[in-house]
Amino acid sequence: MPLPHFLVMPYPILGHINPLLQFSQVLAKHGCKITFLITEFNQRRVKNAIEHLGSDIKFVTLPDGLDHDDDRSDQPKVILSLRNTMPTKLHKLIEHINALDGDNKITCLVISKNIGWALEVGHNLGIKGAVLWPASAIALASFESIPRLIDEGIINSETGLPTRKQEIQLLPNSPMIETVNLPWCKLGKKFFLHMAEDTKTLKLAEWWLCNTTCDLEPEALSLSSRFLPIGPLMMQSDDTNKSNSFWEEDSTCLDWLNQHPPQSVVYVSFGSLAMMEPTQFKELALGLDLLNKPFLWVVRPDNENKVNNAYPDEFHGSKGKIVGWSPQRKILNHPAIACFISHCGWNSTIEGVCGGTPFLCWPFFSDQFYNMSYICDVWKVGLGLDKDENGMISKVEIKNKVEQLLDNKDIQTRSLKLKEITLMKTNGGQSSKNLEKFINWAKE
Structure with a gap:
């Protein structure tokens, strides 16, 4: 059975790029073929880092649709630009990669949050999809719970803001949290509406891979059978002495x-x-x-x-x-x-x-x-x-x-x-078994 060819596509900020890069290194270590997609803007910033990451991962680029001088710390602006400009370009890129080598076509798309539309592109091309969630599993559980929180009158359906100040428990035995500190509340209405919609699109993915373990977040992981803990990725990807950061570090x-x-x-x-x-x-x-x-x-x-x-x-x-x-x-x-x-x-x-x-x-x-x-x-x-x-x-x-x-x-x-x-949950533990389960699924 041929090994899968993964197209890995992070949302273009460091907190998403690094875990997806760690995941790519883990998959490459298992013999899988990896194509890693970053924006042209990020490629210019991290060219030297890419050259030091070795040849196991092939990097490709697409434009993010923004001008060079645009403020890329404005996340709603970045999210909207990606959604408006990238889907067609991604479709063409996948077709181009598959035409180059018919025996090694892309078989699975792995994305991070904020770009759920990419799963639709892959789905339309008959390509399997998975999400590697870069934040905590409880955060994914909270986004998944948005419809319930609206129905129970805890948050406003248009803004995501709490209807009143209170402390809630999202799941039985999960940590208590003030409703003003729910993951979307300090990021604005546009971000909330995007994430509510994006989370629906993420359901095109069969797996929601989480960089966590069942001991760290058992309550959140029990919410859905899609949740698959495969962390900590940093301990599976390589030894501690090897950097996988895209930014230049002061050693x-x-x-x-x-x-x-x-x-x-x-x-x-x-x-x-x-x-x-x-x-x-x-x-x-x-x-x-x-x-x-x-x-x-x-x-x-x-x-x-x-x-x-x-x-x-x-x-x-x-x-x-x-x-x-x-x-x-x-x-x-x-x-x-x-x-x-x-x-x-x-x-x-x-x-x-x-x-x-x-x-x-x-x-x-x-x-x-x-x-x-x-x-x-x-x-x-x-x-x-x-x-x-x-x-x-x-x-x-x-x-x-x-x-x-x-x-x-x-x-x-x-x-x-x-x-x-x-x-204990990494090499030889439950996370390693889950990773093997995921790779076997991708081979099917």
Whole structure:
């Protein structure tokens, strides 16, 4: 039986590209043929990274329909442009690839969220489809539950906003969440309406692959037979020493970490999208100064520029190191790391769990509030940061919570135990069996 040929297509942001790239590396390791589709804009940004990823994955490109100078952090704008311009181009691209080698035609399309229309393109060409969901399974469950939440009067059908302030439990035994923190609530009406429609289209996929394990999110995974946990992908794709990030990483921070004793450094990173207001940025800087501990802080160049290089005059930073982007997976496995101040994006959450690292949670939007609930209330491997009456997380709050976290030996013990349990589910565990199940399905 011939091995399947996968066309893998992520929504064009780093939080989607990286897990789908990890998944592609796993499939390639199993002998499958992989064609990986990125936008022309992203290809220009990551050309060097592609050259270092080896020849197991073939990269192809399509335009995203935006002008070069358009703001690609405007997600509703990107989503609309992709939907309006890409389907016809994708159809032609698949036909072109299949015409080049009739014995190795594309047999399965794997996409991430926000581009469910791609499944329709594949379906019309007789190609199987699957979704690799890049966020937590509970987030997918919440989008799947939108019709029920509307019927029960919990959210408005036009905006997705809660009809009243309350705390709900989406599924039995799942974490409680404030309705204002549902994954779509801070991203606007257009995003909500898109995701409500997109989730319907995702049902063209037979599998909703999740970068998680049955121990991390059992309640969410029980919602639908489509949910198939195959994570953590980062542990299946390759060894810890190999980077699979599309962004250039500053590896000097690893040499810097080597100079510090075990569990002494506070690591701070808020992912590839979160932006911080200037006043809050300054407060964070001063809070890190107050710690009297070494810190490693990731400040993306775009974040730094948009807050007008807003390091306060009284910020010394003498105990810390600031980098533009980091080899996070290696950092979270470094013995010098004591804790992780995180936005709680799912990729960062999985990497922190697999590093056995205690969390200090600072969520911004999307599934990050749900992930914080898992970290603090279910897994009990971290603490949350509380805002003051002005909606700010103060420098004193940062200092106090870091000290509280590092003094909590129970959290440290649970973090290491959760790491052990999670890693057991990869090689030879249930996730590996599920991956084999998926590949066998794709071969049929």
